[in-house]
Amino acid sequence: MGYYFDNAATTPLLPEVKQVMHEIIDNSYGNPSSIHRLGREAKTIVERARKTVANTIISSVGEVFFTSGATESNNLILFKAFQSLRVRRIISSPIEHHCVLHSLEELEKLGCEVILLNVDNEGNIDLDQLRDVLSQSAKKTLVSLMHGNNEIGNLIDLTTIGTLCKEFGALFHTDTAQTIGKLPIDVEASSIDFLTGSAHKFHGPKGIGFVYIKGDHKLDPLLIGGSQERNMRSGTENVICIAGMAEALQQSIDNRELWQAHIKNLRKQLKEGLKETIPDIVFNGNQEYYLNHVLSTGFPKSKNSDLMEVNLDMKNIYASAGSACSSGTLKASHVMQAIGADPNRKPVRFSFSAMNTTEEVDSMLSLIGSICHG
């Protein structure tokens, strides 16, 4: 089958998730908006899933809304914070996902001030600058920072940022696509106003996600229609994928410590093995405080490194040359540029899940050795 180390791009479905989805595919088809029994049964599936998400982030169920994924969720928060809450300044960073950065470009055209904080060459956000900037303006402000970076694995401390935002009366939005289910999150304790997530990053299906909107905030919906999701997100609910997402999240929570320990070990094993095999390799991002499942590497120039993605692919190693979230393209990553990564090095991101094994890492290491020294 090969070596799948691209879990920051997307993850395989867990067996339990497959089972839940198979079961709903076979047995349930009501429209959750229908008031008859088949509709109510579908509605129950959706509401049970909502409870799972709410429990995970310690919010109330009324603050969780289902969407088609993190892209929609992030678009919703950014555009509607501007439109409905009259946010006129957004503080973010240059290493956010494109669904945030490109939205900010559009919002800037609409008159919103956008400030991208400095990041150092490890990808750490300048928190002193954040404090300075927060203190400098009376404009209604939203801080939008991803919890864990998909390319280099950097983490922010949600409570530190949330507390700072609260101190200056700014709203706090965090994209947890890479962390939900992997790290404990408490929206109240971390003073989070808006939080987004996507099922396919935690062994759920693609095309489904959620958004947390703190009860105090009344946003207009991004999609208008039949008033589903208490009018926050119209469109018939994707019952199959919502149920799959909830099961994936529950499994991730139930096994979190075990899985994270395993993944942390895999990362260490690969990192040390790579250093041994390719002494000149470098690792991108903060190597002290990071996502366990992401290892971003910079391969030294060699006759095979330019076509590294092809060479890996031929050995059935599935990793990501740069970011894997931009449609099929191999442009220089905006994250690598932002941290000033050496353009002569070939960036390869290996990303792990609990389904990977130490044996896979061993085999992959020897294959990578054969590519680089072959």
Add this chain to the structure above:
Amino acid sequence: MGYYFDNAATTPLLPEVKQVMHEIIDNSYGNPSSIHRLGREAKTIVERARKTVANTIISSVGEVFFTSGATESNNLILFKAFQSLRVRRIISSPIEHHCVLHSLEELEKLGCEVILLNVDNEGNIDLDQLRDVLSQSAKKTLVSLMHGNNEIGNLIDLTTIGTLCKEFGALFHTDTAQTIGKLPIDVEASSIDFLTGSAHKFHGPKGIGFVYIKGDHKLDPLLIGGSQERNMRSGTENVICIAGMAEALQQSIDNRELWQAHIKNLRKQLKEGLKETIPDIVFNGNQEYYLNHVLSTGFPKSKNSDLMEVNLDMKNIYASAGSACSSGTLKASHVMQAIGADPNRKPVRFSFSAMNTTEEVDSMLSLIGSICHG
């Protein structure tokens, strides 16, 4: 199990669709944006599905984009026609779906002129008025009319409207949620600029749909991010549901004549049976030119008619009291109001699929008799 006659609200998955979805759930998980083999395999599934949709409406594949359903598709067309194409007048009707009507309310606030055409008490749109209105203004105009009405089953002739739009230089958008896969559609022959559809109305999964955008028109996307769908709709593709949708559409096309003949017979059987059982019953909408799968009825007042939805439910008859697309509510339907339906009558919509049988209709008729005469 019961009698499912709510197929205009949503449809059961076809066995072939279940099989395709089961298969992808079990065997495919790559991110279509990843450039390695697993990504390319997922991409192939998505592109094959796109071809199926394009073949169905006789468009080129580059004009079809996947979305989370008809609501998103319709929002996209209406808002971006205003924003990107500078449409400043939209002509529509009062019997459109809420995802169109509520979008038009928002667009009116943004300065777009909105004209809702008159409908008669059969729900027929005033085509003379359409011609008049089209001839009266130099504003850039979009005509947005659904192909088949979800509540009363009325149809418009796409080519008549499209030709009229073309004559006056107006753009033509049609929501085919109720007709795609059921009636032949040719976007070129009918001069359609924008067309939307949703899988769960033709035995595909919920939460997936598509939009056709004629190649000439450059719309900005509604969702911004990783540039999927050639930048027209960002967000990781829902591969499982996209494949399910394509299979459902292909099956619908392959069996169209057979299924439509069967459904037409079921409708006739139920209609005649109801007239016999409840001589005072009325039927809403045009009874000459209609969707075969929709029969909208008005039950006379009786001691059991007020709670008709409960009584039907108790007999395991799943039909819709009014529209079933508005989240769990039982408000007086805007469509019934628009056609001036007698508010003293209880509207019940029966809607059919090829999976219904004449035996079911017979049994249901006797159960309805027992409710109304019980």
